[in-house]
Amino acid sequence: MFNAQYFRTFMMLVETGSFTQTAGKLDMTQPGVSQHVRKLEEYLGRSLLNRQGRKFSLTDAGRRAYDYAVKLFAEHEYFRHSLDDDSPDSGECRIASPGSVGLMFYPFLLGYQQMHPGLTVNYSFAFNQEIAADVLAGRYDVGIVTEAGKQPDLHFEAWHQEPLCLVVPADFAGTTFAELQALGFVNYTDGNTNASLVLRNNFGGEFRSMTHFPRQGFTNEVGQVLDAVARGLGFTVVSRPVLETSPWQRQVRELPLAQPVYDTLYLVTRGDVELPKRYRQLLETFRQQRLNSLYGYSELPSLEDA
Structure with a gap:
């Protein structure tokens, strides 16, 4: 049987x-x-x-x-x-994201749950590939990832953008590419990718690859990488939520960029499933809140700029 x-x-x-x-x-x-x-x-x-x-x-x-x-x-x-699909204010929300997103998104979800007691939030911090695999397996209903995959059974939707920030120690007085090279780079899981994007767009005439930067360390926890920067060990490049939520934000500073670069966030869902109303409402509420905080209005910069 x-x-x-x-x-x-x-x-x-x-x-x-x-x-x-x-x-x-x-x-x-x-x-x-x-x-x-x-x-x-x-x-x-x-x-x-x-x-x-x-x-x-x-x-x-x-x-x-x-x-x-x-x-x-x-x-x-x-x-x-799916039995709760029709209610925007009740049901279980199963979501996963990398730490660079979750450091800000998870506290938002907890506050959102307080305003909507009928909701239950189950949130996981994971890496992009793990999130996609677990959404496909049904462990999460929604994943937020920083790269669009190519799995045929999954749907990836460009959802939101956060600025990438070049972060240096608070007492670092340099502004040139050579001075950044001398300072060295503190890496994390997506650090090389994000730093390459920022440096290529702002120091295109001098930047070749991240291999030319002295490596000052690595952590797989993005929330901790600014600790090393705050101690003067090097610079890094993180998304704005990481900087805004960091306990070390007063010991570091963001180096102004002539050419802003954005980290595009994608929603990943199973291709054969329509998101329940509760997900659409909370995701849009967060997105509008971030846009208003970043730009003073609720309009997404062109995704082509990413």
């Missing part, structure tokens, strides 16, 4: 790679996890795992069973959440 719980247990096992972790996450015993996998194998008439002691790998049938389980529960989640 078909049992969805067996598929859920198997899906969790594949994602954790551990019977122990699966048991803990599903509040089961390890023998219970093994029994679910065995029952699923009996139901499908195929071995799903190649077992090597405590380790395992997936058989071809196991890979196909996992793919089916992901689609099965994604459809279930979309159905469950």
Whole structure:
């Protein structure tokens, strides 16, 4: 007999790679996890795992069973959440973004939830590729990413732009390209990409690549990168929300740019699903709030300028 719980247990096992972790996450015993996998194998008439002691790998049938389980529960989640589609002020909101966006967007969501008690916000900080994969799998309804992907089952929509800021230590007196080179660069996950855009547009005659800058360090947490800049270790390039929310913003300063450069943000959703009203309302509210804060009016700069 078909049992969805067996598929859920198997899906969790594949994602954790551990019977122990699966048991803990599903509040089961390890023998219970093994029994679910065995029952699923009996139901499908195929071995799903190649077992090597405590380790395992997936058989071809196991890979196909996992793919089916992901689609099965994604459809279930979309159905469950679609029941609240008609209400702009109630229901669950499952959203993910990189830290460069979430540092400002997540506090906004919490305030928005306080004004709309019928909403529940589940928010995750993740990287672009993880967000796209999890939206496709149904773990999030909406992702906000800084790059448009090419997955055929996902829809990427240019949504908003934030200025990129060239940030130096507060006591840095330089303005030239050579002085920035001498200072050195503090990198983070999207640092090279953002710095290249800003420097190419503002120092086009001198900039060749980021490899010509001394590397003064790296962090995978964008919210911490300005700590290094504040200590005088180098410069970096971050989006405006990172600078505006940083506890070190008084120990750093933004270097004026002759040619503004923008970080384009994209909404990623499943291509076969229309966003519920609650998402459209909260996303537009945030966007209008940011536009008014940045430019004094609610009009988006041309996306062609990104």
